[in-house]
Amino acid sequence: MEVKELLKSRVSLAPMAGITDYVLRSLVRKYSKSALLTTEMISSEALTQVKDVVITKRDSDHSPISYQLSGHKPEMIANCAKYLEQFADMVDINMGCPVKKVTGGNDGCALMRNDRLAYDIVMAVKEGVNMPVSVKFRLGFTQNEKNFVEFGGWMQEAGADFITIHGRTRNQMYSGQADWKSIKELKKSVDIPVFANGDVKSIETAEKCLEESGADGVAIGRAAIGDPSLIHRIEHFLLTGERLAEPKLDEKISDLKTHLDEEIKLRGEKVGIKFMRKFYPFYINGVKNAAKYRSRLVLIDDFDEIIKSLNYIMDEACCGNIY
Secondary structure, X not given: OOHHHHOOOOEEEOOOOOOOOHHHHHHHHHHOOXXXXXXXXXXXXHHHHOOOHHHHOOOHHXXXXXXXXXXXXXXXXXXXXHHHOOOOOEEEEEEOOOOHHHHOOOOHHHHHHOHHHHHHHHHHHHHHOOOOEEEEEEOOOOHHHOOHHHHHHHHHHHOOOEEEEEOOOOOOOOOOOOOHHHHHHHHHHOOOOEEEEOOOOOHHHXXXXXXXXOOOEEEEOHHHOOOOOHHHHHXXXXXXXOOOOOOOHHHHHHHHHHHHHHHHHHHOHHHHHHHHOOOHHHHOOOOOOHHHHHHHHOOOOOXXXXXXXXXXXXXXXXXXXXX
């Protein structure tokens, strides 16, 4: 499948470690039938040793879907990409993760300091698979090392079919404002599609990001946590100009219940409930006394008790006490 066929939507789900798992991807696909989904980051080192069925799991309707790989050994990443070809429509190489335990191992954004190695990785993967290859990276490692334009050129020359760029440097992590205007420099310098990432959290910010960056589309990360319909609302606006209403509390709680139930099916009750704790703040964001409800939810280990607490939050909202 050609990259243009995979990018029918101008919105994609950005990869997030420990977040964009099978369940969240399924929730996003429930609303959007065409957005490119991306898995959480998969370590090529780990995948070489253990074929993780949880992290590779997908449904037939998940296409178009990209599987993201991290690593710094060209042959190893190429072999892993070949293995993932049975699941993926595209493979994405992570060259943007800013976390120290990743960059400290010469993976993620550390590859922006070694463009020769980054080039070799992309070339090895491209030669080894029969599907599009993309790269996700940042503006640079530090403010004084902004090499994203040159780096993007190298990635294209190595064979990359698609770029996603986060509008911050590695040292910025997720602080400050994403620099969408700089992304325009990259877009002008390459001939392959470019999606902008960072601080796109609504229809309004998506529209502004596309205007300032000149990008072909936007990749939604953290804003999709707790709001799996956001990607669909943005792509619908970009197609029609119509602004669909944001989900009401009962709709968000319904998605949260589904999310919880599916994580338990995937991981087992004990692990699934623990895994879900990081998602509660996003789903009940905006609720009056949300901190109090969050602190209670994360202490509950029983599925039925969690459901009771979520129903209580909705009942209070209906009475006008919260939200």
